[in-house]
Amino acid sequence: MVAFKGIWTKDFWRAVSGEYLATLIFVLLGLGSTINWAAGQEKPPPADLVLISLCFGLSIATMVQCFGHISGGHINPAVTAAMVVTRKLSLAKAVFYVVAQCLGAITGAGILYIVTPAAVRGSLGVTTVNSDISLGHGLLVELLITFELVFTVFATCDPKRTDLGGSAGLAIGFAVAIGHLFAIPYTGASMNPARSFGPAMVTLNFESHWVYWVGPILGGILAAGLYEYLYCPDPEVKERLKHVFKKDTSGKYREVESDDVAVKPGSIHTIDLEKQEKKDPFHDSMGEVLSSV
Known part of the structure; x- marks a missing residue:
């Protein structure tokens, strides 16, 4: 019960609502970039991977900049899990964060579903593993790109460092864009369980959906553990x-x-x-x- 004491405060619910709104905007904008408006043509062009990657990356950079001081700007259950294992966030508060992130993702995907014509809606950005690779390989890809993302988060937001300059949010956005540029052909590049859960829930398409929870969360926890306890341990924690x-x-x-x-x-x-x-x-x-x- 001690862990739940901190949740009955205005600041806590402001932070939770911030996670909801940030994830809603991120998912809405990110999924919107996957809509192929030329789908009705006889020979529609393929999806623009650079456009999608930049949209997801710049969207997350913007949301981190806007909501970082309000909630920490997790906007991702994998990041929240990483905060829990490094004792930066209590498990009780993390549960509320993840629920808010998932609800925000569903709302964002739902809004996009409503405003997008059915003829061009397609799969609404649902992430699926490429049929040419196994689910195990897809799991590994999601683990690796989320590892890269969460390691970037910890490294660029480390208060122990004195050599940091520039924008941490922009660096995190670049990490997301890089992961998408590499992994879209493999798994759709989720890096974020909530991002995959939102459109899957709206379209009721949960094919291989577990990959997009297990892979990112394992990758996030591994990155956080290695950074905090091996590469840059906190002397006070030691x-x-x-x-x-x-x-x-x-x-x-x-x-x-x-x-x-x-x-x-x-x-x-x-x-x-x-x-x-x-x-x-x-x-x-x-x-x-x-x-x-």
Whole structure:
């Protein structure tokens, strides 16, 4: 129940609604670029991969810039899962985020379905694995491109770095565009379970849909874990791993430090869970919360 204490606040619901709106706009604009308006012609031209890639990339860059300070600008269940495994977001709050992202994606895809003529609607941008490759290969492609995306998120929004310049949102948008330029012929380049879930729900086409949840989430978790715990570990987190938490007779959790040279070995420090809970990540800067697709 402690994990759910932070959700009954105005700031939290502002953040959740921000994820909903950002995902709605992203999915609406991104899927709109997949509509082939020449579909009614005798020999319609193939889909413009560059147009689609740039639209998805620039859309996510814009949404991250707009909503990064409001919700962290996840706009992607894979990014939210990455935040959970690196302890930047509680599991309880992550559940609300993912639900908001999925509802936003359904709404965005639904709006596009309504405003687009049936003759050119096509598959409405539903992602499917190329019939020339296996589902396992499709899963691997989704894992790799989401790994590239989430690693970019963590690297460009790392508050420990002093060499960063330019726009983190634009770098994340480029990561999305690169993933699309490479993977559209393979899997449609989802990189985002909500992006795939929205049009699949509207068209009721769930062919191989599990690939677009398992692949991106595994890729995001792997990228986050490698960045946070192997390549650029936080010294403070490393110190916390040395601590052992025990409950005393009064029921309060206490922190026993044994390897801290600044404190006498065996000394005990009381942890105020109330103060810990008040440190809401949504009040932090975009670099601390981390933003992404």
